[in-house]
Amino acid sequence: MAPLPGFSGFPGSGLAKGLAVTLRTMTKKSVTGQYPDTQPDLAPRTRGVIGLFEENCTVCMLCARECPDWCIYIDSHKETVPATTPGGRDRSRNVLDRFAIDFSLCMYCGICIEVCPFDALFWSPEFEYAETDIRELTHERDKLREWMWTVPAPPALDPAAEEPKELAAARKTADKLAATQAAAETDPQTGPPTDPPAAGPTEPKGEEP
Secondary structure: OOOOOOOOOOOOHHHHHHHHHHHHHHOOOOOOOOOOOOOOOOOOOOOOEEEEOHHHOOOOOHHHHHOOOOOEEEEEEEEEEOOOOOOOOOEEEEEEEEEEEEOOOOOOOOHHHHHOOOOOEEEEOOOOOOOOOHHHHEEOHHHHHHHHOOOOOOOOOOOOOOOOHHHHHHHHHHHHHHHHHHHHHHOOOOOOOOOOOOOOOOOOOOOOO
């Protein structure tokens, strides 16, 4: 009987090779990370937990509407801001009452962070927030604020990268303002008016002898 395709050697050669690999591996030092004694080396863009920068939140509700899991809960109320100038109208603004994220439902897609137009949500690499009670995985605004202090600083830009549009526009405006001020200082016609010299007491003109 001809041997099956793909099989060669004596019976049990595959088992012998597997045992040889096992024995060879057993004699080497283990490279398993001894967590929690040794903390893992996380990637710079690790998605651990979401932090809230409350001052930037305008209660626009974009994050809650775009969340595919509906795990973001936001409550707010309106307050009237009195006019700051005579004859002006009072304005109304939204005041944040509650901002909570249920991490037992969150699938860490990052859509809420991407759609936030005011940079109020950020990724933190912290991942050690397991709980024995699933209800404790709903983090309220105070807990989300604490995660903000663990958000790493953004990485430096590549030296050959294009300058961000916001910085380019701000730099262009600043350069234009500086050029206008320099021109006003050098050109007396376009410069600010100067005060005339103070007139002192004059002596009466007498007849020449």
